[in-house]
Amino acid sequence: MRRPNGLARKAIRFKPASFAGTFLALLMSALIVSACGILLETGLRASVPAERYAAAPVVVAADQNEYVVTGSGEDLEKEATPLPDTARMDAGLAAKAAGAPGAATAVADFTFPVHARGGALTAHGWGSHAFTGASLTAGSAPRAGEVVLDAGAARAARASVGDTVALETAAGQRDFRVAGLAEAGPAEAARDSGGAGGTTWFADAQAAVLAGHPGRADAVVVLAEKGTGADALGDAVRQALAGSGVQVHTGDDRGAVEEPGLASAKVTLFGIGGSFGGIAAIVAVFTAAGTVALSVGQRARSFALLRAIGATPRQVRRAVASEALLVAPLAGIAGCLPGIGLAHWWFGQLQDRGAVPHAVDLHVSMLPLLAAVVLGLLTALGAGWTAGRRPARIAPGQALSEASVERLRPGLIRTFLGVAALVGGAILTGVSARSAGDDAAGAALGVVMLFMLAVGLLGPLVARLCAGLFGLPLRGGGPAAGLAAANSRANARRLASAITPIVLAVAFSSTLVFMHTSENHAADKQVRAGITADHVVTDPAGLPVDAVARAARAPGAEAAVGLLNTQVLVPTGSGEFASLQGAATQGVTGSGAALAKVQDLDVRDGSLGRLGPGRIAIDRALAASADAGVGDRLPLYLPDGTEAAPEIVAVYGRGLGLATVTMDRASLTGHVTSAFDSTLLVRGGSAQSLSALGEVTDASGYATARNAEAELGAWMNTTMAAVLGGFAAVAAVNTLVMTVRDRRPELGALRLVGATRRQVMTMLRWEALLVSAAGLVLGSAIAAATLIPMMNGVTGDAPYVPPLMYGALAAAVGGLALLAVALPARAGLRRWA
Numbered sequence: 001m002r003r004p005n006g007l008a009r010k011a012i013r014f015k016p017a018s019f020a021g022t023f024l025a026l027l028m029s030a031l032i033v034s035a036c037g038i039l040l041e042t043g044l045r046a047s048v049p050a051e052r053y054a055a056a057p058v059v060v061a062a063d064q065n066e067y068v069v070t071g072s073g074e075d076l077e078k079e080a081t082p083l084p085d086t087a088r089m090d091a092g093l094a095a096k097a098a099g100a101p102g103a104a105t106a107v108a109d110f111t112f113p114v115h116a117r118g119g120a121l122t123a124h125g126w127g128s129h130a131f132t133g134a135s136l137t138a139g140s141a142p143r144a145g146e147v148v149l150d151a152g153a154a155r156a157a158r159a160s161v162g163d164t165v166a167l168e169t170a171a172g173q174r175d176f177r178v179a180g181l182a183e184a185g186p187a188e189a190a191r192d193s194g195g196a197g198g199t200t201w202f203a204d205a206q207a208a209v210l211a212g213h214p215g216r217a218d219a220v221v222v223l224a225e226k227g228t229g230a231d232a233l234g235d236a237v238r239q240a241l242a243g244s245g246v247q248v249h250t251g252d253d254r255g256a257v258e259e260p261g262l263a264s265a266k267v268t269l270f271g272i273g274g275s276f277g278g279i280a281a282i283v284a285v286f287t288a289a290g291t292v293a294l295s296v297g298q299r300a301r302s303f304a305l306l307r308a309i310g311a312t313p314r315q316v317r318r319a320v321a322s323e324a325l326l327v328a329p330l331a332g333i334a335g336c337l338p339g340i341g342l343a344h345w346w347f348g349q350l351q352d353r354g355a356v357p358h359a360v361d362l363h364v365s366m367l368p369l370l371a372a373v374v375l376g377l378l379t380a381l382g383a384g385w386t387a388g389r390r391p392a393r394i395a396p397g398q399a400l401s402e403a404s405v406e407r408l409r410p411g412l413i414r415t416f417l418g419v420a421a422l423v424g425g426a427i428l429t430g431v432s433a434r435s436a437g438d439d440a441a442g443a444a445l446g447v448v449m450l451f452m453l454a455v456g457l458l459g460p461l462v463a464r465l466c467a468g469l470f471g472l473p474l475r476g477g478g479p480a481a482g483l484a485a486a487n488s489r490a491n492a493r494r495l496a497s498a499i500t501p502i503v504l505a506v507a508f509s510s511t512l513v514f515m516h517t518s519e520n521h522a523a524d525k526q527v528r529a530g531i532t533a534d535h536v537v538t539d540p541a542g543l544p545v546d547a548v549a550r551a552a553r554a555p556g557a558e559a560a561v562g563l564l565n566t567q568v569l570v571p572t573g574s575g576e577f578a579s580l581q582g583a584a585t586q587g588v589t590g591s592g593a594a595l596a597k598v599q600d601l602d603v604r605d606g607s608l609g610r611l612g613p614g615r616i617a618i619d620r621a622l623a624a625s626a627d628a629g630v631g632d633r634l635p636l637y638l639p640d641g642t643e644a645a646p647e648i649v650a651v652y653g654r655g656l657g658l659a660t661v662t663m664d665r666a667s668l669t670g671h672v673t674s675a676f677d678s679t680l681l682v683r684g685g686s687a688q689s690l691s692a693l694g695e696v697t698d699a700s701g702y703a704t705a706r707n708a709e710a711e712l713g714a715w716m717n718t719t720m721a722a723v724l725g726g727f728a729a730v731a732a733v734n735t736l737v738m739t740v741r742d743r744r745p746e747l748g749a750l751r752l753v754g755a756t757r758r759q760v761m762t763m764l765r766w767e768a769l770l771v772s773a774a775g776l777v778l779g780s781a782i783a784a785a786t787l788i789p790m791m792n793g794v795t796g797d798a799p800y801v802p803p804l805m806y807g808a809l810a811a812a813v814g815g816l817a818l819l820a821v822a823l824p825a826r827a828g829l830r831r832w833a
Contacts, residue, residue: 021738023331025291025731026380029284030335030372031342032727036280037368038343040273043266048255048359052188056131057230058222058237059254060097060246062087064263066569066637070576081580082263084567085639085672088216089246091208097220100240102228107131107204109219112211113542113674114200115168116157120541123169123200124188125207131221132185134201139180142203146179153198154181167200168545170212170675176202212675219257220246255359265356272346276720282449283508283724285375286456287501287731289383291738292324317385324380332373339372340364346719353712418457425450425785433789444790448511451782455503459496463488466774467495474766480759484766494739498771499778501732502813506779509725509809511786514801516717518787519656522795526602526657531699533561533598533681538702539694542676547693548589557685559597562589562677564665569637572625580637583622586659587668589677598681601658606630606650608662616646616663619655621794623648636661638671656795729816736771736820740764744828757829764821772817776810 053059064087065080091108098106107127114123126141126148128134139161142148147167149159157165164175184199208214224233234250241248249257256262343362350356428446455462467488474485488495537543537551543562544550551560564587569580588595592608595601601608601617608617618626618634628634633645646663655661669675679702680693687696750760787799 021734022292022380023327024734025288026328026331026376027335028727028730029288029379030332030376031339032280032284032723033277033375034336034339034369034372035342035346035723036273036277037371038273038340038362038364039269039346040277041365041368042347042360042363043269043273045363046262046266046269046356046360047252048259048262048357049252050254050258051359052132052185052258053221053254055133056221056254057224057250058097058234059249059257060089060093060220060222060237060241061218061249061257062089062641063245063247064256064260066580066641068571068578068580070578079579081569081582082267083637083639083641084569084582086218086260087641088213088218089220090244091215091217091220093241093244093246094217094220096240096244097222097237100222100233100236102225102233102236104223104225105130106220106222108208108217109221110204110207110211111218111673112170112207113676114210115542115544115676116153116165119156121153121167121198121200123202123207123210125204126201127204128188128221129182129185129201131223132188134182134185134188134199136180136182139178142179142201144203144206145176146203147176148180148182148201149178150182150184150199153200154178156198168676169210170669171210172545212672213670216670259357259359261354261357262360265350265360268350268355272716272720276724279445279449279508280724280727281375283452283504284727285379286452287504287728288376288379290456290497290500291731291735292380292383293386293497320384321381324377324384328377328380329373332376335376336369336372339369342723349715349719353715355712355716414457415461418454418461421450421454421457425454429785429789432786433792444511444786447789448507448782448786451785452504452507455778455782456500459500460493462778463493463496463499463774466499466778467770470770470773474770480762481766484763484770487763488767488770495771495774498732498735498739499775501728501735502772502775502817503779503782505725505728505732506776506809506813507782507786508728509721510780510783510801510806512717512721512724513805514783514787514799515790516714517802517805518791518797518799519795520714521800522791522797523657525797526654527702528699530600530602530654530658531598531681531702532600533559533683533699535682535685535687535690536697536699536702537680537682537690537694538678538697542674542678543680543694545676547677547680550693551680551682551685551690554682554685554689556689557682559594559683560590561594561598561681562665563587563659563679563681564589564668564672564676565659565678566639566668566672568639568661570622570626570661571635581622581625583618583636583660584655585639585661585663585668587663587665589665595662598683599658600654601650601652601662602654603650603652606648608650610649611662612664613666614646615649616661616667617650617652618648618662619660620651620653620796621655622660623651624793638668640671642671653796729812732775733816733820736768736817737824740821740824741828747825747828751829760829761822761825764825765818768817768821769814772814775817776813 050056050059064083066083068079068081070077070079094106094108097103107130108125109128110123110125112123114121124132136148137151139148147165149157149165154160159165159178161178161180163178165178166173166175182201188199202210208216222233222237224230230250234248238248343364347356347362351358351360425447428450432444432447467485470488472485474481537547548560548562551557554560566585566587567582568585570583571578572581573579588611592611595611596608603617604620606617611617616634618628623629626634628648630648630651632648634648635643635645638644644667646667650662652662665677680690682690690696747760747764750763751757784799791797791799
């Protein structure tokens, strides 16, 4: 008898079609795992080269993360969360850093926005010219009350040396004498021109006050004496500033200080590559294992014949393992190539949408590719061993009998695990229903995973139940429909292998897509109901500092309130479940009574009348997550990381569409980079009288603009649904093609006993419709069990499922199933024409 590896090679050589489905499933598995692995590695290794700080060997800055510490001893874990805004350091540390051995000088650096008649400008302290290369072209360096303008700013302000210009800063509007004109350094000009119309410089002693952060600096730049290396200077500065809590950056780390979007980009990439990648890997392994098991199961009769002619159980198992060793590595390598392409496309789209800075490069190494190949190999070995274990273990006669007649029920262990997963999913559904906010979303992920595991493990039982239920209407549909129903009932395992990938595709795609449509629909409703102002004034660069006062003086205006939109971090959970939750925040310029005239937050408890310094109002979902209510103090971190514990004076219900936290504007002073309000709500008056302040619209237009801002989240959810759903759809088509090809003898027998080609094709179409209907219903049920409690906790409403979108999903499922059955069946029936 041939050696097992010889049997495997012959099987693949002479029956390649039997392994084509396995090859495709493992290829798709490697594709999705390698793509997510590349994005994960990029998120872990992401960095940006220094531009503005390119000539600065050492940059000192505050830590831009807040941390949650859980556990103790060896189990101590420290989870970092990027701060919403820039954390600043004591500007006085510049003097200490300048005293470090090898330091030539140290410069406190400031970057902040200012407004001029020509538009928004970017401002710095003049001391930064020492490392940016900015140089005077006319006049002198600025002193207190003076400013230096670049050519663009001077041209927009129509000013020259000696003239006076009016500028708006965090300290208010005032006049400054133009001390000189300067040309920005190349790196500084490129960076500042990205979001502003020009650059200005103020005296270092005055810059911190004008920025709204007296005594605080964005960073301290340390320049080296001649002959001192960057690493040696960095070590000296660390020793000089030990105990101050600041971080010393050298090399590529300097880029993270000037690129605040890097931290959030890392979180985004880690979320896609790690969180979504983990789910995708589980689904890929689950689907590939099912395909491998189907392929091995379809050859159960061949293995039984091998046993009958003397093959030992060990030889059968080795033959299955050899097949996996021959097919899986090739499929994995072939899948890594398109996986790299998918990672490049995905990463490029994230950069184009502003989620990842363009300076970040995609890292492609052998590690994620090797992991994808090894994972596919282990999946094939494990699934093949499991599927071939019984035919290799039982007696040859019994193996032949079981190869001819399908077993009625799965094994006890598989049934037990399936029931356990089903019960676990039901329990988590209840937990999700009782949770709110992020807790509900976290529990919902477990719901969909456990229910999917239950479907996979209890597949034959579920398929037999579906065949019985969906087969009832088929019995009255004629001979072909009746035969399709009988086939489905008698071949539950085959039916289960076809249904499971469809359930996967529908469940995950529906959950990801309809989660976003539900949140977006609820937010849109809350914005339209919550904005009671007649006019909404906005400006991307920020509104004038006196916008509220000017709007209040407009003819017919009854109330005017300014809003500064930012974010705070709120600790939620306890123990190992502790985390920091980002909460959208609006800082209110005006009283709580005035706010109530232009914005209806749907107050459930307390009153907005007490809103003021040290007192805030929060959304009901955050109140539930933080287990806090009216009268309690809510620990939180302001945008720059400053700790606070304001009193809760009101709890409201429209936080998803408006803001999760509402506080007075003064509480945010000194803790945000931009001191200019983002939105102005006005009741009464006319749009024409407010047009000088910014773009004027109404509540409907404002809601539409807010929906456009959520485009990135919608795109990411849709892309993840397309990747995961597309993979599962390919797996479903692959499985259906494999099952139809395996049934060619059965279809030929039907033709021999008198069935026409049309009758056979009609029977197969009915079976395809039964499979697609069962998969659609089960997948939709899992998605509903996930979304209903989650949306109840997050939005307080039922999930919103656009009928056209769900109809397109159902049509796609049915169309793919019919296509996957019809094409191979037509090819197989040609020989029986």
